[in-house]
Amino acid sequence: MKRYLMIALASLAFAISFTPVYANDIHHPKAEVQKAYTAKGEVISIDKAAGNVELKHEAVTELNWPAMTMFFSVADSSQLDVISIGDPVEFKFVNTGGGLPSITNVKPLK
Numbered sequence: 851m852k853r854y855l856m857i858a859l860a861s862l863a864f865a866i867s868f869t870p871v872y873a874n875d876i877h878h879p880k881a882e883v884q885k886a887y888t889a890k891g892e893v894i895s896i897d898k899a900a901g902n903v904e905l906k907h908e909a910v911t912e913l914n915w916p917a918m919t920m921f922f923s924v925a926d927s928s929q930l931d932v933i934s935i936g937d938p939v940e941f942k943f944v945n946t947g948g949g950l951p952s953i954t955n956v957k958p959l960k
């Protein structure tokens with residue numbers, strides 16, 4: 851009986867260790883369910899090769915962020931084609947918690 855129990859436990863441990871874990875759970879913890887924030891700012895610099903944009907943004911009260919100038923990554927760098935340095939913009943981003951906050955949408959305010 852004891853032997854049977856040990857085999858049962860070993861089988862259970864084996865089954866658990868091979869339970870598939872989806873890639874998104876590993877590489878993008880919370881990103882899929884993270885809230886997107888909207889803010890306004892001005893484009894200071896654009897680095898399309900790096901997929902980054904530097905924005906002087908207004909305060910983001912939901913995140914307790916004061917107004918500041920900082921870099922954001924852009925999820926899809928083709929988004930950088932619609933903005934130019936000096937443009938006032940409105941943008942949506944997620945705060946990934948690791949690396950730069952990631953802009954999901956940016957558009958010039960005109």
Ligand SMILES: [Cu+2]
Pocket residue numbers: 907915916917918919920
């Ligand atoms: Cu900031």
